[in-house]
Amino acid sequence: xxxxxxxxxxxxxxxxxxxxxxxxxxxxxxxxxxxxxxxxxxxxxxxxxxxxxxxxxxxxxxxxxxxxxxxxxxxxxxxxxxxxxxxxxxxxxxxxxxxxxxxxxxxxxxxxxxxxxxxxxxxxxxxxxxxxxxxxxxxxxxxxxx
Amino acid sequence: xxxxxxxxxxxxxxxxxxxxxxxxxxxxxxxxxxxxxxxxxxxxxxxxxxxxxxxxxxxxxxxxxxxxxxxxxxxxxxxxxxxxxxxxxxxxxxxxxxxxxxxxxxxxxxxxxxxxxxxxxxxxxxxxxxxxxxxxxxxxxxxxxx
Numbered sequence: 114x115x116x117x118x119x120x121x122x123x124x125x126x127x128x129x130x131x132x133x134x135x136x137x138x139x140x141x142x143x144x145x146x147x148x149x150x151x152x153x154x155x156x157x158x159x160x161x162x163x164x165x166x167x168x169x170x171x172x173x174x175x176x177x178x179x180x181x182x183x184x185x186x187x188x189x190x191x192x193x194x195x196x197x198x199x200x201x202x203x204x205x206x207x208x209x210x211x212x213x214x215x216x217x218x219x220x221x222x223x224x225x226x227x228x229x230x231x232x233x234x235x236x237x238x239x240x241x242x243x244x245x246x247x248x249x250x251x252x253x254x255x256x257x258x259x
Numbered sequence: 260x261x262x263x264x265x266x267x268x269x270x271x272x273x274x275x276x277x278x279x280x281x282x283x284x285x286x287x288x289x290x291x292x293x294x295x296x297x298x299x300x301x302x303x304x305x306x307x308x309x310x311x312x313x314x315x316x317x318x319x320x321x322x323x324x325x326x327x328x329x330x331x332x333x334x335x336x337x338x339x340x341x342x343x344x345x346x347x348x349x350x351x352x353x354x355x356x357x358x359x360x361x362x363x364x365x366x367x368x369x370x371x372x373x374x375x376x377x378x379x380x381x382x383x384x385x386x387x388x389x390x391x392x393x394x395x396x397x398x399x400x401x402x403x404x405x
Contacts, residue, residue, distance in 0.1 A: 145320035149333050161337050169339060170320045174291035177316050187295050191307050193315060193347065200341035 115186040116258040117230040120220045128179040128213040133167060135207035141171040166204035172211070172247050173199070176238050179213045184234075191229055191254035203244040210241045218250075222257065229256050261332040262404040263376040266366045274325040274359040279313060281353035287317040312350035318357070318393050319345070322384050325359045330380075337375055337400035349390040356387045364396075368403070375402050 135154070142151035146168035149156035157165040205211065214237045222230040232255050238247040281300070288297035292314035295302035303311040313321075351357065360383045368376040378401050384393040 141320075144324075146323045146327050148327050148331065148336055150338070156333075166338075168320075168323065169341075170316060170323050173319070174287075174314075174316045177292045177314065178290075181292050181294050185294065187302075190294055192296070192312075192350075195315075195344070195346035196342065198341070198343060199345065201339065204338075 114188045116189045117220065117222065117232070117255040118258050120217050120232045120255060122217050122220055124217050126184065126215045126217075128183040128215060130210050130212045131175050131178055132210045133171070133175060133205060133207070135165060138165055138167045138171065138205075138207055141174070142168050146170060162204050164206060166206055167209075169199075169201045169247070172201065172205050172238065173249070175211060176213050176236065176247065176249070180215070180236075184215055185253065185255075189256040191256055193251065193253050194231075195252060197233075197250040197252070198248075199250075200248045201246065202248070203240070203246045205240065205246050209246075211238050211246065213238050220255075227257070229254055231255075260334045262335045263366065263368065263378070263401040264404050266363050266378045266401060268363050268366055271360060271362045272330065274329040274361060276356050276358040277321050277324055278356045279317070279321060279351060279353070281311060284311055284313045284317065284351075284353055287320070288314050292316060308350050310352060312352055313355075315345075315347045315393070318347065318351050318384065319395070321357060322359050322382065322393065322395070326361070326382075330361055331399065331401075335402040337402055339397065339399050340377075341398060343379075343396040343398070344394075345396075346394045347392065348394070349386070349392045351386065351392050355392075357384050357392065359384050366401075373403070375400055377401075 150160045216235045219233040232253045236249040296306045362381045365379040382395040
């Protein structure tokens with residue numbers, strides 16, 4: 114069980130990897146982000162990225178899968194107020210394997226609700242060749258140890 | 260057809276609405292964000308939000324659905340370099356109907372690639388009772404009129 118006190122500023126955690134297939138990319142895109150370069154392989158081939166790329170929201174959701182599994186704990190996670198900056202510097206393509214690294218920047222206990230604190234993290238998502246495909250400056254509310 | 264020149268700073272656009280059911284929330288959460296308050300109605304009822312709420316990435320994806328349909332054009336959309344700030348001030352609950360409003364803040368033609376420009380927008384997502392559930396400061400690369 115992990116609580117607010119266990120998120121140590123300065124620490125860096127590798128959360129493992131997640132793969133994404135063309136079928137995954139198309140399914141997500143057709144439901145939520147049906148732009149041609151996400152959802153239509155034929156048009157995508159002639160488009161600005163020379164092939165299908167994942168919706169940035171799909172990449173974010175795949176990152177979340179690893180955060181939920183290996184960074185947050187159901188005993189203490191209280192959700193997130195938001196994101197300070199998110200960048201998609203390189204595209205995610207079918208067959209990519211994405212690794213997620215989290216650096217804990219700051220952990221500040223709440224003054225008004227002393228049973229919790231705010232953890233700020235910098236998250237980097239890279240593909241199998243080392244290109245950074247997403248960076249996120251995230252915030253999470255985490256319950257303190259009872 | 261809409262091009263860079265058609266995104267006018269100062270204009271405000273209503274993109275319509277999208278509904279989200281409990282089944283939608285659970286399906287997205289179980290795949291990408293299986294925290295109890297998103298994915299398990301029983302545990303969620305006893306949890307910090309008193310019931311199931313949508314993953315913030317699900318809310319973002321639902322917003323994207325309306326952006327793709329009514330704000331971006333396949334003739335000119337060239338993707339996004341990222342997001343400057345994203346906030347989730349109130350939770351999204353089963354049965355909510357979300358409306359999306361976009362305010363165009365800035366449209367700047369690229370110096371290095373004069374066939375395109377960067378459009379900065381402020382996006383507000385509200386539920387059926389007027390609560391703001393998400394705000395996003397977004398950037399989009401848009402092709403200029405040929």
